[in-house]
Amino acid sequence: MSAAVKFDQVVKHYGDFEALKGISFEVEEGSFFGLLGPNGAGKSTLINAMSGLLTPTSGSIQVQGFDVIDDYRETRRRLGLVPQELISDPFFSIRELLELQSGYYGIRGKEQKQWIDELLERLALTDKTHAITNQLSGGMKRRVLIAMALVHKPRVLVLDEPTAGVDVDLRHTLWEFTKELHQKGHTIILTTHYLEEAEALCEKVAIMQGGEVKALDRTADLLATHPFRYIRVSFEEKNAVLSEALASRLVETDASGHLFKMENELSMSDMLGMIHQSGLHVKDVRSRDATLEEVFMDLTGAQA
Numbered sequence: 001m002s003a004a005v006k007f008d009q010v011v012k013h014y015g016d017f018e019a020l021k022g023i024s025f026e027v028e029e030g031s032f033f034g035l036l037g038p039n040g041a042g043k044s045t046l047i048n049a050m051s052g053l054l055t056p057t058s059g060s061i062q063v064q065g066f067d068v069i070d071d072y073r074e075t076r077r078r079l080g081l082v083p084q085e086l087i088s089d090p091f092f093s094i095r096e097l098l099e100l101q102s103g104y105y106g107i108r109g110k111e112q113k114q115w116i117d118e119l120l121e122r123l124a125l126t127d128k129t130h131a132i133t134n135q136l137s138g139g140m141k142r143r144v145l146i147a148m149a150l151v152h153k154p155r156v157l158v159l160d161e162p163t164a165g166v167d168v169d170l171r172h173t174l175w176e177f178t179k180e181l182h183q184k185g186h187t188i189i190l191t192t193h194y195l196e197e198a199e200a201l202c203e204k205v206a207i208m209q210g211g212e213v214k215a216l217d218r219t220a221d222l223l224a225t226h227p228f229r230y231i232r233v234s235f236e237e238k239n240a241v242l243s244e245a246l247a248s249r250l251v252e253t254d255a256s257g258h259l260f261k262m263e264n265e266l267s268m269s270d271m272l273g274m275i276h277q278s279g280l281h282v283k284d285v286r287s288r289d290a291t292l293e294e295v296f297m298d299l300t301g302a303q304a
């Protein structure tokens with residue numbers, strides 16, 4: 001499959017500081033891709049470099065085969081970026097902003113007007129068409145940003161933390177819309193701190209830390225090949241005293257019991273043996289694979 005975006009040995013220095021340490025990977029055409037990592041990992045730097053907003057110190061980035069520096073205009077047309085913040089504009093209405101943005105790409109005419117109408121409707125902004133951005137709530141501003149990124153129907157849509165600080169309803173609307181775009185063949189690249197969302201939506205994820213890619217795989221494979229799984233046990237004993245072997249694997253204790261992190265090579269009977277040695281009696285036990293959040297924490301040692 002051809003690449004929607006190809007990063008080749010991308011390095012970015014800020015003074016002496018190396019924010020990207022030679023990033024190379026490809027995002028497949030038509031895929032739903034998650035770019036994850038703790039704060040400071042280099043995600044924004046990479047996204048900004050991909051969008052032509054900053055120039056890498058060395059290396060190259062191609063969008064659908066076009067170089068983001070040499071073929072800037074071609075790549076801008078193919079890529080839509082939804083940034084985190086909307087810079088409020090006190091003069092223009094939402095519709096005017098969308099028309100100006102269309103003009104920037106040289107797209108005018110009846111069809112474009114219809115597309116703007118459709119975007120406004122899909123993003124539940126129809127009744128705000130004539131509002132200026134200063135009058136909008138945070139969630140509405142977010143929807144305007146998405147409309148602006150989509151005004152030129154880019155093949156590759158990059159969403160930087162699209163659901164940060166938005167309410168559950170809007171999150172739902174955004175995901176439905178994004179999934180629909182993906183189904184229509186758009187490539188979606190997403191950064192998010194909500195790893196449950198990334199797990200549900202992204203076919204593939206890259207986990208970055210310290211300017212490097214720590215892991216890159218199909219989400220299902222990353223979860224399946226992770227060297228740990230999780231076991232929740234409730235004991236008959238009210239105040240269970242754990243052996244050292246058990247205590248070293250304990251993640252948390254709550255009303256529903258104890259959560260243990262187990263190496264995959266240990267079997268359930270090894271685990272039951274440890275419990276037996278502690279003189280404890282099992283009331284209930286459930287085993288599951290690690291979640292993306294847990295894989296992320298194991299790989300980076302950080303909260304998402």
Ligand code: ADP
Pocket residue numbers: 014017019037038039040041042043044045046
């Ligand atoms: P992320 O988006 O993953 O949180 P960033 O790409 O924003 O990470 O930042 C990566 C690293 O580069 C951080 O250590 C950050 O402090 C540093 N950095 C980002 N922008 C600049 C800048 N303009 N000047 C100096 N350092 C920067």
